[in-house]
Amino acid sequence: MGGYLQYTFYEFATLGWIEETVRPLVQGITQAIVNAHDNIQNGSLALSQGELLNTNINRSPQSYLLNPIEKRSRYKYDVDKNMTVLSFRNENYDGLGFISWFAVHGVSVNNTNRLVNGDNKGYAAYLAEKMMNGNNGYRNNFKQRFIAAFAQSNEGDVSPNTLGTYCTGTDTPCDGTRDTKCPNNSQCVGRGPGWKISDLESNRIIGQNQAFRAMELYNARKAEVKVEGPLGYIHRYWNITKSSLVQWLNTAGTTDGPALNGFYQNTTSGTFGWNIIKDIVQKPSEWQKKCQAPKPILLDTGEIEIKHPWQPEILDIQLFRLGNVFIYAVPSEFTTMSGRILRESIKDSLIEHGLGNNDTIVIHSGPANGYASYCTTFEEYQHQRYEGASTPYGPYTLQAYVDAFKDLVYMMANPNNSRSNVSETLPDYTKKGFNFTPRYRSDQPPFFKKFGDVIKDISATYYSKSLLTYPYVISAVFVAGNPRNDPMLEGTFLTVEKKIANDQWEIIRTDNDYDTRFIWKYKYQLLGISEATVEWHINQDIEPGIYRLGYRGNSRSSFQE
Template sequence: MHSFLIRHGVLVLALLLALAGCGHRGSRGGQPDAGQAVGQGGQGLGGTCAGQQSFLIGSGVYDITGPAAEVGMLGYVELEQQTAGIHQRLRSRAFVIASPCNGKRVVFVSADLGMLFQGVKQQVVKRLRDTYGGLYSDDNVLLSATHTHSGPGGYSHYALYNLSTFGFVPRNFDVIVEGIYQSIVRAHEHLGPGRITLAAGDLLDASLNRSPEAYRLNPPEERARYAYDTDKRMTLLRFTKDSGVEVGLIDWFAVHATSMGMQYRYISGDNKGYASYLFEKAKGTRYDATGDTFVAAFAQSNEGDVTPNIHGGEDGGGEDDFESTELSGRKQYARAVSLYESAITPLTGGVDYRHVYVKMDGVTVSPAFTGGPEGHTCPAAIGISMLAGAEDGPGVGHEGATCAAMHDVWSAFTCTTTTTSCQAEKPIVLEMGAMKPYPWSPEVLPLQLVTVGNVALVAVPFELTTMAGRRLRETVRARLAPAGVTEVVIAGLSNAYSGYIATREEYAKQEYEGASTHFGPWTLAALQQEFDGLARALREGTSVPPGPKPRDLHELQNHLRPGVLFDDKPLWGRFGDVFVDARESYARGETVRVTFWGGHPKNDPHVQGTFLRVQRRRGLFWDDVAYDWDWETKYTWRRGYCLPTLACSHAIIEWAIPRDAEPGTYRIVHEGDWKSGWDGRVRPYKGASRSFTVK
């Protein structure tokens, strides 16, 4: 989260208003599922699965686009950044991978979301359990977020992450849960025999370390092992059924989805969403298909200190946010294409996994992982430098405020009154565990380790910096390499969310990433210790205790759905009428812009649908050529004032005519919904522009 909390002097007000509901600490207990049973002998790594190259694979994609107007966006936490339309729809992309040799399976999901919150995971697993019994559980379902900063928020059960929306937004939460669930159902229903092949290679000139001074505090001998101060390695899995059907790909590359800046108000998957769109468009993906269709997941890794804005600050090299996003997304897409075409190395082995819940504010870390005396994690707190934001989204003040180098009176005051010895250099601005009956942010968090053949996925509910990710990968690799694991991938922002993790050395600098490391300076060491145990158990085929059960706060949230009071229009018109029409003709490269009298998009988010269609006439019929998820279109909602109620809306539809558009006769269609002030019913409407020619 960038420019965290709130700018412009309203921090205290925002903190107070963000408090929503109350909760209780959940009971402890639970049993491991079959995937964690003792005596499996590490079959996912060897044993009966040794040398096996056959899997059951299936993919699915589903819409998770929430309210497209007047909902705070999640990521930068800028109060003025409210959704005001759609540039790209958000998608959940799911893969189910099953191993015939040991009967185990795993779900991997990459969702176009800012974060993947614990409440979402709990509800998705509950839905899967209701549908499939014990086939899917916390243990073998891995949900991750791409970390786009351009989606609607309000879908966490913890107040810290609902600041931009001043509380919980039920409609957005429900759309996200339903969409992730449906993507998994589609992947499950399309399981078939197939192969998974691997390719990896560097992608240069697409990422920059935004905290290089903190990175340089890591030991010189450690830094010398790496050519760059960010991870340039892209890792890609290609899924192909034995029938020859191309199922899709999962691509991991560490870079923030912050090409779109903090003033941007359109819903967008940012650079990773655009890369997915390009690959799926090239493969002819049908988002409304119920059968097999190609799914391209551009997933997140250890991007904590990695920006796509390679020219510094918020500059991605383009003339505006759209061009910067296009540049970054195309780089990722182009490299993924080359890796996809060269992915011939088969994954061998089976599927296995281990999962544990850890109370992250109470871990004792052995000297083997601290490199010195015994360490301890701390009650969660954020530092002053978190308010400063990162270079992608600057906030209030400056990064680097530490108790060793107090920059101002406020720093001195907080170091004297609130900083604990456990949090060391961090001047605390908010102790999140102090809020009762439940804290601002979760402290019982899921850690998950998955192996698919010789590839290990390390699923963490954090944003790890470059070096933190490298250390964690090496910890897991050391345990699993003797069993045949050749590739270790950090799956960041997975299954829950609780801030950043910096190395101990980076933490001392208290840049944005260190100040956002909730559980203190030994958090990374604690994570290495816990994953070392998971890797050992997976290798030896032994179980791990499930750990403390996290809270389930779903029933305690406010599920009232106030939505829109009603919609209005001019007395002489109808919903869907054109306010500003298209011209009679356009040339390729020009932009068509049509404004309609419409309804509020909160009435219906049009999941798996569209708010616009660009149509070309063929004889007596109109064929769709573009929708609201296409890169060349934009759907904008704007308050359109009219008497006597001032409850009117304008829907502005734009189509940037592609340079290769087929000449002919076109029109713009807008589809929406309006709510009656008399009976409260929501009714659909449709409107069309005049026809126009493209020359």
């Protein structure tokens, strides 16, 4: 959750409300809006849709099968395989960018990773922009002309680990439940298509699949639908607790990332030890138990009154109109079937109120504008796998969303009706947050060194492409400052430069690139002495030439705020 969600439960997951995370996030969003405003131009929109295979699977197929057969029989797959691409072009029909929606969790890079990573969606955006921009994105202060965005859809039960789940270190299948408990403390973990090499290879494959398919749809102009017509939007702060109560703690984790030992998916009764802890912290009321059944209440976050609400009560929901295309935004992670049901309900409401027809396209986008855990169907909730156990507002959460979006459609169709002005006030708990992250002191260079000095240089010898084993790692270590001092927005912590003339160098890689690594650590924490390692994992496609590695950062002096 990144340290920017203001509710207690989510703050615990990241050690609190972290200003070093929040400020760059706000600044980045604001700057993106400013950049968009400063580059407004006339153009056109088009929509393309197509199937993408071998990229996602259902990680809770047992829960999906609990949905009524009459609903499941309408669909070929137990996950959504369709990708939707909204393309942007200028008056000359030159490409400006696109937004792609496809349902797949961003969990290709597993939870052993300790580096910032955009996962498969991030790699897809990176690859698509590289295909369109080449190296031009490194010039002009790293600003790129063509922008590719890979948005999320109803991915609640959808995994990129397409080979299935196995006990680590074995070829024994498992599903994360007590019935398939893994032996010898091994864990039930999903395998991506490149698992034998690394999780990063799996990430590359799943991201590449999305990028290539999105580019195919973007370029399939004969099959695209022109988007034109009236524009509109409706937004509401909605109190979901007026429909059901908030409480949840999921400790079992998923097969994409197991959590606490001793907890399993598909659990409908609490453990002896956790029941004691639960009752000490907050004993749930009988009404709360009935409301959440068959879920075992492991932590009654809905009735705890410590600091401020542990989970959100006011949710941020939206509906956008672009002609005959409607995009709705939800803060929860919807499972495949719950997303299908809400999408169809919204389309029916649009037709009922004269805003849509049988050709209307409705796009599910989320989680957006905050975070409110998961949303399953009533039937999936009964199974209490990860998604059901992570649905905080009870078994009727989906119906609450369906009713809320019926209201949004009504509000869009009747903007002057008094009912259309109903919205709650979003509370602000940011001043009540806590921060348990380790404090960091001022930065100091080692004796006889200054910031940016090279501690360990790369070899000065020439490398022969024919003699190297790829990928080949080139690295250098520098005297550094804490990266928390400056997140380098629209900049980079590292550079790989190629010599193009006597004293001229061209940047060919930054910390945005998939074949670079920026690794920072304290050398002597009490003294504030740290170092940064810059790595370049080169492959056989790199052209012969002279290259150098660079490090960029900022230090924090003593007594500096």
